[in-house]
Amino acid sequence: MSEIKQKAKRAKEITYDLATISTEEKDRALVTMAKQLEQDTDLILNANAKDITNGKEQGFSDTLLDRLTLTRERIADMADGLRQVATLTDPIGEVLQEIQRPNGLKIEQKRVPLGVIGIIYEARPNVTVDAAGLCLKAGNAVLLRGSSSAIHSNQVIVHSLQQALEGIGFIKEAIQLIEDTSRESATELFTLTEYLDVLIPRGGASLIKAVVENASVPVLETGVGNCHIYIDETANFDMASTITINAKTQRPSVCNAAETLLIHRKWANKNLSSLLDQLKKHKVDLFGEEELLKWDPDVTVAKHKDWAEEYLDLKIAIKLVDSTKEAIAHIRTYGTHHSEAIISESAQNVTAFLNGIDAAAVYHNASTRFTDGFEFGFGAEIGISTQKLHARGPMGLEALTSTKYMIFGEGQIKS
Amino acid sequence: MSEIKQKAKRAKEITYDLATISTEEKDRALVTMAKQLEQDTDLILNANAKDITNGKEQGFSDTLLDRLTLTRERIADMADGLRQVATLTDPIGEVLQEIQRPNGLKIEQKRVPLGVIGIIYEARPNVTVDAAGLCLKAGNAVLLRGSSSAIHSNQVIVHSLQQALEGIGFIKEAIQLIEDTSRESATELFTLTEYLDVLIPRGGASLIKAVVENASVPVLETGVGNCHIYIDETANFDMASTITINAKTQRPSVCNAAETLLIHRKWANKNLSSLLDQLKKHKVDLFGEEELLKWDPDVTVAKHKDWAEEYLDLKIAIKLVDSTKEAIAHIRTYGTHHSEAIISESAQNVTAFLNGIDAAAVYHNASTRFTDGFEFGFGAEIGISTQKLHARGPMGLEALTSTKYMIFGEGQIKS
Incomplete structure (x- = not known):
C-alpha cells in the first residue's frame, strides 16, 4: 500500500474518535502544539535552512524564497495562530435546526466534522501549521501535502506537532504529512474518494x-483573485484614489489585491491624470488601451491577456468604460468571482453593480483588501x-464542517 | 459550437437576469407551467407512447418501463408538484448575516441563486418537471439532460414548459433540454466549468x-442508499418487526428503503424465527450467513457482495452481531452514508450508534423511509x-442557492 493510501486509511479510521473529542481537549492540543513549535524553533530553522539552500541551488525567485523562509518571528506567529484558533468557538455539536413533526418524530440537524481533509499547497511552510490547527479544532483529520521545496521544514514541523499531541494522549495521526511529493502522489490524492471527504488546494492558479x-x-476551490475596482462617473476623487492605491499597493501579492481598474470616461476626463500620478508615485506600472497614452506616456499598451491577469505585483490594468453596464460586462468576462468594488455616489449604479x-x-x-476571515470578524481562515x-x-471553521440529521422516534413508520 | 455548449452559454448569460426576478413572477411562471402541462396532456401521452414502444422493442424490464410510463394521473401529479413549489418560501434575497465591523464597514451575507444547474438523469420523465420547477423557483437556469429512452416525452414536456414561460414574457431558456443524449454529450457536460455551476446526477449507482x-x-452527489437497520439486544419485538417490515416493503425501489438487517445475537435467539416469518409473509427474500439456516431453511447463503448491495427490491441481507460496536463497524464498511437506524431501549447503545x-x-x-424532503417538512426536494x-x-430549495457578501463602506481602506 502506498504511503498516501496508508495514511489516508488511518485518517479515516480515526475520524470517528476525533468527532467526539471535547472542545477542552482540542484546545489543550492546540496550545500544546504552539508551545512545542516554540521549543523546536532551532530544529525548524535548521530544516528550513536546508530547503532554502536547495531552493537557491534550483534558482528560485526572491518571491518564492521569501515564501519559503521561516524566521524566529514567523515561527512565533505560527504558534500564536494556534493559540488564537484555541480561542475560537467550537462549531462541532451545534444544533442548527430542531424540527418537531406532526407524527411525533423529533429531527435535530447537528454540526459534525467533515472527516478527512486533504490540503495540497505550495512553498509556504506556515500553511502546514495554520491548516493543521483549523482542521483539528473542527474535529477533522488532516493530510498535508506540501511542496517538495519545503519538505524538510514540513517534516520537522509535523513531527513537532505530532509530538505535542502524543505528549497529551491525543491521537497523533490527526495531523499527517504526505512525504512523497511526486506528481504521482498528487494524482493519487485526487482520486482517494474512499478515504478523503474534501481536498483544499492552497496556492497559485495552476495548482488550483x-x-x-x-x-x-470534492474540492473547495480557493483563491484566484482578478479583482476589479470600478470608478463610476459620480465617484469622489479622494475616495477613489485612496481606495485604488490601497487595494493595489498595500500588499500586492495577495488574492484580494486589485488587478484591474475600470474608469468611467467622464470621470477620467476630469481626474485620470491625477490618479495616474498617484499610482506612479506608489511605483505601480500602468497597462492600458492605447488611448490612455493621451493621459500618460508611461502607460504600456495592454495585451488581451492583461485583462485576465492576476499580477500579484505592482502592476495594474486600466480600461475606460462608458457606463456601469459596460463595467459589469467586463467583470463578467474577466473576473474570477472573488472581490469586486464600485466607487460611486449614485445609488442606482451601486445597486446595479x-x-x-x-x-x-x-x-x-x-x-x-477586506475579503479576509479576520477582517470579516470570523477569525483565522483556511x-x-x-x-x-x-x-x-x-472560510473559517464552519467551512470545515458538515451536518447530520438525528431523528428520534417511538416506533414511527411511513404510511 | 455543440448543442450543449450553445445552450450552456445561453443559460449563463441569463443567470444575471434570473437572479433578480421577483418571487411573484417566478410563482406565476410555475402556475402557468402547471396549467400548460395539463393542457398538453394528450401531446405528452402521445410522445410518451413512442418512448414506451421503443423501450419494449429494446427489451426494457418491467421496472424500467414503469419508470418511463406517464399516465393522466402522473401528469396531473407533476402539475400539482409545480403548484406546490410555487407555495414554498423563496430563499433568494434572504439576509443570512448582518455584521457591523468596528471600522464602520457593514457586511451583509445574502442568499443568491447558484446560477446554471445541470441535471443528468435516467428514464423518469417526471424528473424533468420536478427539477425544472425547483431550479426556477431558486432563480437558476437549468440544463436538463435526460436519457435517450425518454427523449420524446422530455422534448414535448420541455416544449410545453417553455411555451408557458414565453406566454407570460418569462425568459424561456431558464429551462432547456439537451437533446443530444449521446455518451459524448454527457462527457462534454461534465467538463463545462466555464458555464455550469453544479451538476446533479439523479439515478442509479453507476450513473452517480x-x-x-x-x-x-462541482457535483452534488445524491442517492445511493444501502440503508441498515440494527436491532439491538434491548429492542422491543413489535417495534423492531414493524419498522423492519415498513423500511423494507413499503416501497422497496427507493433509496431510503432498508437493504440490510443487523441483529444482536441475544435478540435473535429469542425473536429471529418470528421476524423471519413476518418478512416471508411480506414476500421478502432472505439472504444471510450460513448460521441463519438454523433459524430458517429458506435463507439463501449471502455472498460477500450482498452486504454492499442496494437491492431496491423485496430482498434483505441479514447478519447477526455480538455488539452495537460490531454493528457500527459493519455499517462503516458497507454503508453509503444515507440513512441508518437503531432499534433499541438502551440509551447508551443509542448514543454510541x-x-x-x-x-x-x-x-x-x-x-x-422518513429521509425525504416532505417528511422532514421542507417540501419538494431535488x-x-x-x-x-x-x-x-x-435537498430542498436552499440547496440550490449560494451566498454573496455585500460590503458597504464610506471609503474604508486596509491599514
Whole structure:
C-alpha cells in the first residue's frame, strides 16, 4: 500500500474518535502544539535552512524564497495562530435546526466534522501549521501535502506537532504529512474518494486548476483573485484614489489585491491624470488601451491577456468604460468571482453593480483588501472560496464542517 | 459550437437576469407551467407512447418501463408538484448575516441563486418537471439532460414548459433540454466549468459514480442508499418487526428503503424465527450467513457482495452481531452514508450508534423511509445528498442557492 493510501486509511479510521473529542481537549492540543513549535524553533530553522539552500541551488525567485523562509518571528506567529484558533468557538455539536413533526418524530440537524481533509499547497511552510490547527479544532483529520521545496521544514514541523499531541494522549495521526511529493502522489490524492471527504488546494492558479480538473474527491476551490475596482462617473476623487492605491499597493501579492481598474470616461476626463500620478508615485506600472497614452506616456499598451491577469505585483490594468453596464460586462468576462468594488455616489449604479456582479464579495466605497476571515470578524481562515457550493468567501471553521440529521422516534413508520 | 455548449452559454448569460426576478413572477411562471402541462396532456401521452414502444422493442424490464410510463394521473401529479413549489418560501434575497465591523464597514451575507444547474438523469420523465420547477423557483437556469429512452416525452414536456414561460414574457431558456443524449454529450457536460455551476446526477449507482469520477464541474452527489437497520439486544419485538417490515416493503425501489438487517445475537435467539416469518409473509427474500439456516431453511447463503448491495427490491441481507460496536463497524464498511437506524431501549447503545455512524440521517426507533424532503417538512426536494459538502440529506430549495457578501463602506481602506 502506498504511503498516501496508508495514511489516508488511518485518517479515516480515526475520524470517528476525533468527532467526539471535547472542545477542552482540542484546545489543550492546540496550545500544546504552539508551545512545542516554540521549543523546536532551532530544529525548524535548521530544516528550513536546508530547503532554502536547495531552493537557491534550483534558482528560485526572491518571491518564492521569501515564501519559503521561516524566521524566529514567523515561527512565533505560527504558534500564536494556534493559540488564537484555541480561542475560537467550537462549531462541532451545534444544533442548527430542531424540527418537531406532526407524527411525533423529533429531527435535530447537528454540526459534525467533515472527516478527512486533504490540503495540497505550495512553498509556504506556515500553511502546514495554520491548516493543521483549523482542521483539528473542527474535529477533522488532516493530510498535508506540501511542496517538495519545503519538505524538510514540513517534516520537522509535523513531527513537532505530532509530538505535542502524543505528549497529551491525543491521537497523533490527526495531523499527517504526505512525504512523497511526486506528481504521482498528487494524482493519487485526487482520486482517494474512499478515504478523503474534501481536498483544499492552497496556492497559485495552476495548482488550483490542476486540482479542479483532475480530482474526483470534492474540492473547495480557493483563491484566484482578478479583482476589479470600478470608478463610476459620480465617484469622489479622494475616495477613489485612496481606495485604488490601497487595494493595489498595500500588499500586492495577495488574492484580494486589485488587478484591474475600470474608469468611467467622464470621470477620467476630469481626474485620470491625477490618479495616474498617484499610482506612479506608489511605483505601480500602468497597462492600458492605447488611448490612455493621451493621459500618460508611461502607460504600456495592454495585451488581451492583461485583462485576465492576476499580477500579484505592482502592476495594474486600466480600461475606460462608458457606463456601469459596460463595467459589469467586463467583470463578467474577466473576473474570477472573488472581490469586486464600485466607487460611486449614485445609488442606482451601486445597486446595479452589487446585484449584477457574481462574486464572493462585492464592495461599495471600500477596498477589496477586506475579503479576509479576520477582517470579516470570523477569525483565522483556511482560504477564500471562489466557488458557489458549500462555502463562498472567507472560510473559517464552519467551512470545515458538515451536518447530520438525528431523528428520534417511538416506533414511527411511513404510511 | 455543440448543442450543449450553445445552450450552456445561453443559460449563463441569463443567470444575471434570473437572479433578480421577483418571487411573484417566478410563482406565476410555475402556475402557468402547471396549467400548460395539463393542457398538453394528450401531446405528452402521445410522445410518451413512442418512448414506451421503443423501450419494449429494446427489451426494457418491467421496472424500467414503469419508470418511463406517464399516465393522466402522473401528469396531473407533476402539475400539482409545480403548484406546490410555487407555495414554498423563496430563499433568494434572504439576509443570512448582518455584521457591523468596528471600522464602520457593514457586511451583509445574502442568499443568491447558484446560477446554471445541470441535471443528468435516467428514464423518469417526471424528473424533468420536478427539477425544472425547483431550479426556477431558486432563480437558476437549468440544463436538463435526460436519457435517450425518454427523449420524446422530455422534448414535448420541455416544449410545453417553455411555451408557458414565453406566454407570460418569462425568459424561456431558464429551462432547456439537451437533446443530444449521446455518451459524448454527457462527457462534454461534465467538463463545462466555464458555464455550469453544479451538476446533479439523479439515478442509479453507476450513473452517480460516472459523474463523480469524471466531472470537473462541482457535483452534488445524491442517492445511493444501502440503508441498515440494527436491532439491538434491548429492542422491543413489535417495534423492531414493524419498522423492519415498513423500511423494507413499503416501497422497496427507493433509496431510503432498508437493504440490510443487523441483529444482536441475544435478540435473535429469542425473536429471529418470528421476524423471519413476518418478512416471508411480506414476500421478502432472505439472504444471510450460513448460521441463519438454523433459524430458517429458506435463507439463501449471502455472498460477500450482498452486504454492499442496494437491492431496491423485496430482498434483505441479514447478519447477526455480538455488539452495537460490531454493528457500527459493519455499517462503516458497507454503508453509503444515507440513512441508518437503531432499534433499541438502551440509551447508551443509542448514543454510541447515533454518534458513531457517519450518515446523512441516523434514526432511533423509526423507519429509514422518513429521509425525504416532505417528511422532514421542507417540501419538494431535488434529491437526497449523501456527500458532506454544501448539503447533506434531503435537498430542498436552499440547496440550490449560494451566498454573496455585500460590503458597504464610506471609503474604508486596509491599514
